[in-house]
Amino acid sequence: MLVCSCNFITAKEIEDTIVALLDEDCWQLIVPSKVYHAMAKRGRCCGCFPNVVDIIIRTTERYHLEHPSTEAEMFDFMSRLKRFHEEQRRADIERRQKSHRAA
Structure with a gap:
């Protein structure tokens, strides 16, 4: 699913980036700008950020369920x-x- 039409970023690319960030430090705060920076992109119209926040929450919850602390x-x-x-x-x-x- 295409999340950001300005940068042509899919939900899978965002999820993979979030998982990579969580692998570095599973307790860090992840925000849309951090995800975009890790992908070497930038928010242009930022209309996708609410959807990115939802993906961050969903992916982080799933990550922590799969990796007990x-x-x-x-x-x-x-x-x-x-x-x-x-x-x-x-x-x-x-x-x-x-x-x-x-x-």
């Missing part, structure tokens, strides 16, 4: 997520402080 992998993901949130929070605080400086 261990407790260690889940814990590693949660610690990475917590670290990411702390770093983003620190960056927000630093940004606010810098913007309130007089000089």
